[in-house]
Amino acid sequence: MKKERSALTFRRGDAVAIAGVILFALALMGYYLFFFSAGEASVARIYQEGQVVRELRLDRDVEFVLEGDFRNVVTVQDGKIAITESDCPGADCVHSGWISRPGRSIVCLPNRVEIRLEGGELTDDDVDAVVQ
Amino acid sequence: MRTKRLTTMAILTALALALSWVERMIPLELIIPLPGVKLGLANTVTLFALYQLNLPSALLILIARCLLTALFSGNMTGLAFSLTGGILSMLVMTLARHSRHLSVYGVSVLGAAGHNCGQILIAMILMHSTYIWGYLPYLLLIGTACGVATGAVSSGVLRALGGGKHHYA
Numbered sequence: 001m002k003k004e005r006s007a008l009t010f011r012r013g014d015a016v017a018i019a020g021v022i023l024f025a026l027a028l029m030g031y032y033l034f035f036f037s038a039g040e041a042s043v044a045r046i047y048q049e050g051q052v053v054r055e056l057r058l059d060r061d062v063e064f065v066l067e068g069d070f071r072n073v074v075t076v077q078d079g080k081i082a083i084t085e086s087d088c089p090g091a092d093c094v095h096s097g098w099i100s101r102p103g104r105s106i107v108c109l110p111n112r113v114e115i116r117l118e119g120g121e122l123t124d125d126d127v128d129a130v131v132q
Numbered sequence: 133m134r135t136k137r138l139t140t141m142a143i144l145t146a147l148a149l150a151l152s153w154v155e156r157m158i159p160l161e162l163i164i165p166l167p168g169v170k171l172g173l174a175n176t177v178t179l180f181a182l183y184q185l186n187l188p189s190a191l192l193i194l195i196a197r198c199l200l201t202a203l204f205s206g207n208m209t210g211l212a213f214s215l216t217g218g219i220l221s222m223l224v225m226t227l228a229r230h231s232r233h234l235s236v237y238g239v240s241v242l243g244a245a246g247h248n249c250g251q252i253l254i255a256m257i258l259m260h261s262t263y264i265w266g267y268l269p270y271l272l273l274i275g276t277a278c279g280v281a282t283g284a285v286s287s288g289v290l291r292a293l294g295g296g297k298h299h300y301a
Contacts, residue, residue: 006235007183007235007236008235008236008287008290008291008294009235009287010235010237011233011234011235011237011238012233013231013233013234013235013238014234014235014237014238014241014283016233016238017228017234017238017241017242018238018241018276018280021241021242021245021272021275021276022272022273022276024272025268025269025270025272025273025276026269028265028268028269028272029269029270032265032266032269047259047260047261049259049260050259050260050261051260089205089207089210090161090167092161092165092166092167092169093167095161095162095165096165096166097165103266105263105266107167107255107259107264107267108167109167109209109213109255109258109259110207110209112258112259114259114261114263114264116263
């Protein structure tokens with residue numbers, strides 16, 4: 001009974017576990033930001049099911065629809081990109097808002113879509129290498 | 133299976149379903165716009181089952197909850213996420229529970245972290261994208277905060293309802 005109770009009050013070990021998870025998260029974040037967001041974002045690559053379905057430059061305003069299990073409206077405006085409309089459940093992708101910095105991405109899990117901002121040039125030859 | 137245990141498990145499954153539903157009314161994704169962010173209230177039920185029943189019961193409740201949620205919402209992608217996250221989370225919590233240094237708070241936080249890792253893992257598989265792990269740190273930070281909250285709730289619930297062990301079995 002006494003042992004059971006003590007398992008319910010906050011202990012020092014809990015603080016260590018919390019600190020551990022937070023440190024791990026910060027380390028991952030640092031690693032990701034350092035290695036994956038260098039340079040200028042010049043190209044937005046749109047992946048569906050892991051395949052590049054479209055590449056576009058952010059300096060040209062455009063709006064189009066991505067069909068899949070659901071329907072995402074993708075908008076490029078003033079060097080930023082967003083999913084502005086979606087009929088997927090939750091519409092987290094729309095809530096993600098506008099992105100413009102390299103390394104950032106917008107994900108629509110229900111539609112299996114990822115929009116990723118990357119550096120580099122717009123080249124079709126590059127596509128196969130990116131897809132692996 | 134004894135009738136009492138069966139009834140307890142059925143009630144806990146229903147409670148977990150109700151909590152998942154209530155949770156959807158809290159628009160956490162408006163404050164933190166990341167896919168898969170949620171409070172994890174239903175984890176209170178999992179914790180309760182782990183502490184008061186046993187691992188097989190807790191696992192059965194979890195699977196029943198995931199299947200029924202998917203059935204009600206019609207979201208089969210969601211099923212893959214909740215099952216992978218839930219099972220990984222349960223694995224971590226079962227191990228963490230045996231540490232004498234951790235209370236239900238620590239177990240809950242580590243369980244949330246396990247859930248987040250499971251979510252990212254399944255996202256990487258479903259989307260054939262390894263880049264998705266860039267979301268993991270953000271999920272972990274939010275998950276830790278939510279884990280402390282669910283830990284506090286579980287602590288309160290177990291304090292109030294948890295008499296001797298196997299009281300509900």
